[in-house]
Amino acid sequence: MKGRNATQRDFINGLLFSSPWILGFLAFSVYPLISSLYYSLTKFNAVTAPQWVGLDNYKDIFSDPLVWKSLGNTLFMAFVSTPINLFVALLLASIVCADFKGRGFVRTAFFLPSVIPMVAATMVWIWMFDPTYGYINNVLSWFGISGPAWLMDAHYTKWALVLMGTWNTGTMMLVCMSALQSVPRSYYESAEIDGAGKVARFFYITVPCIAHVLVYQAILSTINAFQYFQQVYIIISANAGVKGGSAAGGPENSILMYPLYVFHNAFTYLKMGKASAMAWLLFIIVAILTVFMTKVTRKVTENAGGE
Amino acid sequence: MKNSISKVLFFALVALLALIFISPFMVMVLTSFKTNNDAFTIPVKLFPRVWVKENYPAAFAAIPYFKYMGNTVFITAISLIGQLLVTPMVAYSLVKIKWKGADIISGLVMATMMIPITVTMVPLYKIYSKLGLTNTYIPLILPAFFGKAYYIVIVRQFFAGIPNSLIEAGKIDGATEFQRYYKIALPLCKPVLTTIGIYAFLDAWSDYLYPLIFITKPGMYTLSLGLQQYMSEYSVDWARLMAAAVVFVLPVIVCFAVFQKNFVEGIATSGLKA
Structure with a gap:
């Protein structure tokens, strides 16, 4: 034509x-x-020209315990934080899908944290996590719990980050919300006639209907976890200022995230070759996850018979 | 009877959750009206023992606050213009022009969303510093004029929902592609342009990483970098810092209050279908 x-x-x-x-x-x-x-195959700082060193940077990476430590920290965020966030987002989404007075206000309250500039939000949390003067430990003390030192105690730092993360699930909540709303009403009605209870309806109707969205969000959140570092950078600079030290990875390097270590290698230690090698390793991991995400999401969507 | 108990429980749970979610905002605002001594007095009280407003002028005086705000406004405004100019044009070419490249480019757009900034930051830093462009706003602004993948996906989704017949009507009158885009398609996508406009505003206003990498001269800081200056001393004056943060966050909250509907729609469409 x-x-x-x-x-x-x-x-x-x-x-x-x-x-x-x-x-x-x-x-x-x-x-x-x-x-x-x-x-990644050269050695250079910001000033000198790159010098070919072959695979030296990669060898250096594999023998640097901090690389493994930081990878472990990042994996923790990916695989502990993600399911918790998904659960919280789904819970919040089910709440705002219900019909009640003040629903608009509640939705705003749940979503608002996600639009707040990350720097400001992180600073408020640092203040709230303060072991002595912070609100969190004071609220805990009402119940007779003496709270931990959170961002100052290597055993709790990552849990503090997980907690911060749950506050920031508004975007995920909205996606879950519109998925929940797309489940046809008639499915629930006929299940109710068949005598299915609330819990049964949730697991046999809701979950399969929105599975493709949940899987996609889960993997997306995992990928984002591999990029997580601005918050820890701010936390560490704040605490370093207070203590007059220059701990590069928080207490016992417990929040030295992989991308943060790349950043330090590049811009603090000026080992830009090593930083590039680490970055490429990260790129490969994220690329694999992305391909995996595309495949799994497609499969789940096909199984659900949707789209 | 049982029904009303579960209703009360539901309300209690919702109220508690809502309270938890807004409590950081309350902490931020209420701390900004405390004296610093008050903030560091046990037992910790949520409300100030004495309300003071001195933290605000003090916060603005402690760092060149309004200079940083000016810098931030400048970067945000230019980025916004760039994104609004380029995004709809690229999105249009992906669904409303029938050409071989459309599918390939759509795929690549999606793929670039997954490239970690950790990988690109060293080469970008290297090239900008070679060109003498670090400590200028070029590295922060330039990407806005080449289209951001996330925004393109949202607008593309919107264009896909517009019937071709609407746009092809222009073909009969002998309009060029650009005229069809500019006169027919662009006016239609005003709502989605508002949505990405808000995202672009927020992203530029809150950006932390790019300024951190490319701006080292204190006079050129943006607000997100500047806020850290309250923390670089041996102790943090939290009351002042919170006052500074309130003013930094306020435009974002106002923008959200006005455009809440656009926020929700943008995320709902892109998150689901992307």
């Missing part, structure tokens, strides 16, 4: 319209990715 000229014209138009993004893609994604791979 379309003439050759029209096809050609469409091609040129398409290319022109998307050209800003294509240029940006080359400049801000392709170029950095490739040069990062090259840098």
